[in-house]
Amino acid sequence: MEKFTVVGLVLVSLCQASPLPNFVLLFADDLGYGDLGFSGHPTSLTPNLDRLAADGLRFTDFYSTSPVCSPSRASLLTGRYQTRSGIYPGVLYPGSIGGLPLNETTIAEVLKPLGYATAMMGKWHLGYGANGTYLPTRQGFDHYLGIPYSHDMGPCHNLTCFPPNVKCYGFCDVGTVTVPLMKGETITQQPVDFVNLEDAYSDFATEFIRSSAQKRQPFFLYYPSHHTHYPQFAGWKSVGRSLRGPFGDALLEFDSTIGNILQTLKDTGVLNNTLVFFTSDNGPELMRMSRGGNSGLLKCGKGTTYEGGMREPAIAYWSGVIKPGLTHSLSSTLDILPTIARLAGAPFPKVQLDGVDMIDILFNHGEGQRKAIFYYPIDPTEKYGVFAVRMGQYKAHYYTRGASHSETTPDQDCRLISVLKYHDPPLLFDLESDPSENYNLSVKDHPELVSVLQEIKELKENFEASMQFGESEIGKGTDPNLAPCCNPQCSPKPECCRCEITY
Known part of the structure; x- marks a missing residue:
């Protein structure tokens, strides 16, 4: 009850304030x-x-x-x-x-x-x-x-x-x-x-x-x-x-x-x-x-x-409104739109949102509403679904793969030579004690974690059942003629696309 009262009072005071709050997103x-x-x-x-x-x-x-x-x-x-x-x-x-x-x-x-x-x-x-x-x-x-x-x-x-x-x-x-x-x-x-x-x-x-x-x-x-x-x-x-x-x-x-x-x-x-x-x-x-x-x-x-x-590193700052501190609550970029909408008193878009507002976290340093983080790769598909899921302190990897963007690091798991691997049972890490994902928690050695993996599996299945993939915008391809050119009638392209307009 105390948590609701603190958050509720903050929202009421903000809603009564004039003008509406401003937002700067960096x-x-x-x-x-x-x-x-x-x-x-x-x-x-x-x-x-x-x-x-x-x-x-x-x-x-x-x-x-x-x-x-x-x-x-x-x-x-x-x-x-x-x-x-x-x-x-x-x-x-x-x-x-x-x-x-x-x-x-x-x-x-x-x-x-x-x-x-x-x-x-x-x-x-x-x-x-x-x-x-x-x-x-x-x-x-x-x-x-x-x-x-x-x-x-x-x-x-x-x-x-x-x-x-x-x-x-x-x-x-x-x-x-x-x-x-x-x-x-x-x-x-x-x-x-x-x-x-x-x-x-x-x-x-x-x-x-x-x-x-x-x-x-x-x-x-x-x-x-x-x-x-x-x-x-x-x-x-x-x-x-x-x-x-x-x-x-x-x-x-x-x-x-x-x-x-x-x-x-x-x-x-x-x-x-x-x-x-x-x-x-x-x-x-x-x-x-x-x-x-x-x-x-x-x-x-x-x-x-x-x-x-x-x-990612993240900071919320509101002078005189958000108290300084540290939060370990799970949060995502997805949660920024619902948070801003609620603070401004704006209706949510009439679509399925994946974000939840961070009001409790921001104003009460509470646990927030987010139960899980779902990790999609660069090239998500309905066939493979999410590669990993975090629930609370635990993260389960169903698939792992390196990437060219992470080449040169000494860790071979990060590099292109680490091809797509399916893990059954999934790799399981305790991110509170092992944020570097070094020590896989085998259920053979930790039978008490069987229930954790089952709960993560259910979260994953429910999420993937709710996911409707939109048509790939990137899959529509490219047309060199669409690349922006300040002098579209010039020739030869693309070398001739050079100019400076002064006002």
């Missing part, structure tokens, strides 16, 4: 569980995220729904597994025919009917399509500044990633257009200027927050960063400042933008009425070695259904 790219200062990395410089962690509620057991970009972003914005919306297998590309279906309801579309201003800056990666069919402006966002897909999806070997003239390191996609920067639905730069990109984002966020605050209009700002995805880049304010090299400089630049956002919230007087939530899309790309992030004590990284691939 989403890192390929950031590992062990990459941040507050999580123990000795040379990462992340003062603003460290402060958020100290003053907010930090999650130790928070998960994305996929070990790669596009699917995890679809789930974040819709509260539904990527299998329902068709964002599988893998990721979308510049010329992809499909994208996040327009009949899916995003967080922005949940909030707009209530009068919210909505804006996004950064990495979209949920489709471009014919004539910009799938851009954020078609999915509920009033304002957009960013790159419509991953910034390595275009030739980059001649581009400058660090000042004064340090070229981007390594291999990016070739045979397609150079990476564009878009404002709304207009390409303003092609190729994008990486050195000054983050400053543009910071200015965009400041202007949007100030404008909304002056109008006394509630707002939703979504910032899915390019940092710290490969190839790393940073501008003059961050280059050379980290002890961690290019990766650390890119991470510092991301952290600095977060600091600017927080300062703007404070300066405009809306900090105490704003929920700031931070997490990442998937684990680190270990194949890049020191340029690819670190999963800390967790096993493997991007591309795998081990903990390092899908367990």
Whole structure:
């Protein structure tokens, strides 16, 4: 009864408050569980995220729904597994025919009917399509500044990633257009200027927050960063400042933008009425070695259904409302939409949601509603279903497989040589005592765990019975002519797609 009363009083007070709460959603790219200062990395410089962690509620057991970009972003914005919306297998590309279906309801579309201003800056990666069919402006966002897909999806070997003239390191996609920067639905730069990109984002966020605050209009700002995805880049304010090299400089630049956002919230007087939530899309790309992030004590990284691939750092911060602390409650990116909807008093989308609200966790540091985490691979199928299930402290692996994204690590289980394996009985790990998934708990040695495996099996079967796979948007293929070009009539493509529009 006490738990209900505490949560209920908070919600009543929020609902009576004027104006409606604002929401800032910060989403890192390929950031590992062990990459941040507050999580123990000795040379990462992340003062603003460290402060958020100290003053907010930090999650130790928070998960994305996929070990790669596009699917995890679809789930974040819709509260539904990527299998329902068709964002599988893998990721979308510049010329992809499909994208996040327009009949899916995003967080922005949940909030707009209530009068919210909505804006996004950064990495979209949920489709471009014919004539910009799938851009954020078609999915509920009033304002957009960013790159419509991953910034390595275009030739980059001649581009400058660090000042004064340090070229981007390594291999990016070739045979397609150079990476564009878009404002709304207009390409303003092609190729994008990486050195000054983050400053543009910071200015965009400041202007949007100030404008909304002056109008006394509630707002939703979504910032899915390019940092710290490969190839790393940073501008003059961050280059050379980290002890961690290019990766650390890119991470510092991301952290600095977060600091600017927080300062703007404070300066405009809306900090105490704003929920700031931070997490990442998937684990680190270990194949890049020191340029690819670190999963800390967790096993493997991007591309795998081990903990390092899908367990993410996460922080909820609301000055004066959410008490600082630490929670071990199971939570997911799926839970962000229901949480925001409930806090804003918005109706849920009339579809089957996979997320549950985190109200009890945020305001009471309670256990929350989530009973299980289901781990899908990069290429989910109805035949194999989920690869692993976590229930409470236990995680059962029904299938395991390595991934190219996690190559170079000494752990052979993470690498491509570790082919798909079926486990019967499933591998079972106690993630509270063994978060690195080192010690399989055999039921022969632990007969008391037979009932645990049976309960996990029932959860898995019930979940898979409820899952309806949508048509694969990625399976629709690609058309090179769809890749965004600022000068669509030019020739020869893609080399001629270069321009800069000034306002």
